Amino acid sequence: MKMTRYHKRTIAGRKLHPETQMLSYGYDPMLSEGSVKPPIFLTSTFLFRSSEDGKKLFDVIGNRAPAPEGQSGGLVYSRYNNPNMELVEDRLALFDEAEDALVFSSGMAAITTAILAFVRPGDTIAFTKPLYGATGGFIERFLANFGVKHLAIEDATSAKAIAAAIPDKEWPNLRFILAETPANPSNKLVDIAALAHLARDIGTKTGRRPMFAVDNTLLGPVFQNPLQHGADINMYSLTKYVAGHSDLIAGAVTGSEEALAPIRTLRGFIGGSLDPHSCWMLTRSLETVSLRMNRASDNAFRVAEFLSKHPRVERVNYPAFLKGDDPQRQIFERQCKGAGSTFSFVVQDGQQGAWRTLDNLQIIKLAVSLGGTESLACHPTTTMHYSLSAEERNRLGIPDGLIRLSVGVEHPDDLIADLKQALG
Template sequence: MDSEMLKHMRPESLMMSYGYKPELSEGAVKCPIFQTSTFVFKSAEEGKAFFEIAYGHRAQNEGEELGLIYSRINNPDLEILENRLTLWDGAEDCAVFESGMSAITTVLLEFLQPGDLLLMSNPLYGGSDHFIKKILPKFGIQVAEFRVGQSREEIIAIVEKTGLAHKLALIYIETPANPTNDLIEIAGSKAIAQHFSTPDKQVYLAVDNTYMGPIWQHPLKHGADLVLYSATKYIGGHSDVIAGACLGSKALMKRVKGLRTFLGNMASPNTGWLLLRSLETLKPRMDVQALNANKVAAFLNTHPKVEKVYFIGNLTEANGEQYAIKQKQCLSNGGMISFDVKGGEKEAFQFLNALKLIKLAVSLGGTESLAEHPATMTHVDVDANLRKELGITEKMIRLSIGVEYYEDIIYDLQQALNSITG
């Protein structure tokens, strides 16, 4: 496809063909699964050239491409998938991993070293929270935390109070936050990173964009250096594949891919093929999920057994900064809703156990609607006092809205709420 066509077409149109050359695969209209561990070189000289580039022993010559070597390093399914994912976020390059946590941990290990300081937002997904607070300190990496709503000056003061401001290497945020849907300004976080950067050391900003997927928010366009996804969620979208992705500049992704090669946590050819298939329907799926979420939130907002609804679409000018952030960086209200039932764990469990259409399971972004209990499931390992401060209480339910007919989702929620006694 020529550059002029590429410039005028939207990503949802390019998901069917971008980066794939049928003539290299016997004319197959869809990319096959390249289920192979290794690739044959045409000559010893070609093999030498490929390895020189792969290991950074020399720069690529003009027009020269890194050829296929070994599926731990590169594979056609992954390369085409990575090329297509860059179109949504406007990234220069992408790396796909065997899970979202593989992507997150690889980035943290690449951009942090013993003695460094990491600044993180609260709350985070429970797995990220665990790795940052309980694994990274084993490697001599210190952690500072800030909360939604704190000013730029307050966050800078938090960093300076550690006495390690000169060692700050990375800021890691999740917006919207899981499970509270709290928003963090990406541009503001980048400004903090720049405040602590020096001519000799740049502080990078990494954003977990899983909750909004590649359609509803584009962190790189607001100053992020790296954007991360659990590709299991909206990108995969069918609850049948585990994967992760990281996107950014060519220079930073070269580092990420380099560590991925030696950790060996790249996605398999079969996973890449499944994600290629999912990308073709990503936008229509997410459009339906966003529409459904708006309808479901409107229902929950007025139900007598619901105490509070955490949904981006509920933000108004009265919410001040949160509304301003939404208007600036969110292209949709998203498909995730949390809400508090009136009562506590007993009432929350009564509701969850009464669901019929909606499945009681963790994860999100799939075609089916899911419900879970963050305090005892996805966020059980988060410090109990912190959970309480952040509003992740025993009465909170998290919903991932699917593509079912919205009235049927609401019917199921209605009958489950009616089952609550006490």
Template sequence: MTRDHRARSLGAHALAPETLMMGYGYDPALSEGSIKPPIFQTSTFVFRSAEDGKRFFEVAYGLREKDPEEALGLIYSRINNPNLEILEDRLAIWDGADKALVFSSGMAAISTTLLALSRPNDVVVYTAPAYGGTEYLFDRILPRMGVATVSVSDCGDAEVLDQTIRAAAAQAKARGGRLAAVYVETPANPTNQLIDLRAAADSIRALDQAEAPPLVVDNTFLGPLWQKPLDHGADLILYSLTKYVGGHSDLIAGACLGRADLMARVAEMRTICGTITDPHTAWLLTRSLETLHIRMERSQANAAELVRRLRGHPKVEAVLDAGGAESSPAQQAVFARQCLGAGSTFSIRLKGGEAEAFRMLNALGLFKLAVSLGGTESLASHPSSTTHSDYSPEAKARCGIGDNLVRLSVGIENVEDLYADLDQALGAI
């Protein structure tokens, strides 16, 4: 029986994403029967005819619209590659996106997307705190290119975010530009503050602007299992695939997913900037997608148990988990509407300051002291002196990033062992 390798159902039965990760978009018959896709480690692809080459370039360079059933022909691995196409097809399934594109890093995905969306005299709104590289791009790079940026730190308040969006749109109009995008990181790094995506989308749609700016969401912290931004009004989703999707701390990559018309603009910019990832990294990510749900479910279960035990610990002032017991009723309401789980990265505020935080971190035995998150191993970091070290003291205070804040990314180890490590390290304070 010939099977359609892009089928998403068996008869009337819809297949779940975790099932589709095992074979969607790949025909073993095209690769000598190999059950897994081989690595297409090539720079260029042979055309069957000169006419094929012409057709492929017409579509790739936007010289004509692609026919409904026409596939983008293979040309050159800066544009497309079988490993990337298989990976992108499977990534799009998790979020229900029209299209996915993969990049050489999370920052490559973010930078390429913002370059595709903005032009001189435009304004971009972004929520803070955010990943340090993201804020560097917004605060230092985009303004050099004539794009103004507006940061909003009290973005957990939907009214404040609405006012900021409206003010930024007015600012853009006065500059002779547009509000090019509203960029949201939720939960925020490292405080786990949530932003109401539906409220943000409604604020954008209410603007008096010919073309509504896209709502762009960095969904790295919760990943495609625990939050579905497109279901809540987002237009584009960004990921550091280095984190949960890659999940083994052995690669760097990023992704953008979303609406077809916007993705075409991002694809054009990726082709010209050359920010695409390589075939081997794409192959590793395709492998990792097969176990994504298992790893994220185990990590989240471990984190939930650690949160339960750390809350009320004599050396811990507060536990910052998404929509958790110590968050406000408004934050808990957003979590209930928007999130399917709290994920496995959270922060703790210790009783003390930097000295106490460093003593605790230096006493850890199983948790590794490293930035990043979402790997199979558990990690601990001190945001104030590392990932957010370029924040001014005022910005740190405004965003709640104190010297006593420690961020934990919980892996898939035995949870009793992980708690024993945290407990003995807290005892060193």
């Protein structure tokens, strides 16, 4: 059971930084035999002090009664909550300066549960493009079978462009807006504040404001906070940068208690919560997430700079290299604290050139996913975005010669040497 006295956010009136809080927030060693690090609570169920206590706990779990003051409810069953789950959720919420957080068994479990908590047959969901392949498939194919319509926003860099993609006639049925920024794999940026303003405007004029969620996997939690720019829900594939070691699958949403309440209820019904061991591993990873992301970002700048000057590289999609007159440059400076370490570049000779480069790599590993300590590279048009037509891929900035690169924490000179020999 979470108690507020174990959730100190200040010392002598001074606010503590997330990097410090990730090592201690929400955990009292004296409740676990003095263990400096939290143990793993491998249990499916929890004891009640009495029958009356059991009823009270279920009233809180079932939203029939509020939690006692200074507490979050109580522990009942690990599908609903678990000490390890509560600890990682507390720390994620703190990092995002959110009221609440929920962790899931995968990033897709987080995204799909969040959408299903709000969208009903006859509703419309709008989403930015390009979008992670599995997310796009869920919206365009799975939800379509249940009468959920969708609108694609291919340019979300200004209020004018967004308004053109979501005309007034679509407003009454619009229930959910989903943005991914930077987009995967083009690194195209979305104006979060402009989409948030549209959601509020729709709510004022129709009486029903659509929920606005942002997939923040590529830059969060260190380099971007969508909640600070008006998003209702912040989403993660924790598998990537937060976990950071390519050794677990997890996802999360953060936001206000009100926004997350229906998602929490649906998570309990569907059973998509995260297991205690993975939660424990995430508490370990959160201790170093700032160190890892900053080191990888520094490396990425060096690598991107090298690639931008290579004669066989046609284009580098890296936010820090955006020109001053590009609308995305203003977005980057306004809502991002850094460029991150996942970006893409286009090589000569299309797919053949991309495959040749990838197959020649010796240090950088050929695999999907991103955000690990090791550098990874892949060919999006034949992997994550294979279902898109060639015409659509090219329109969205995903040509056959594009390679996505997730830069890790190796020495940057070694990564540059590997890319130099691979490019030839």
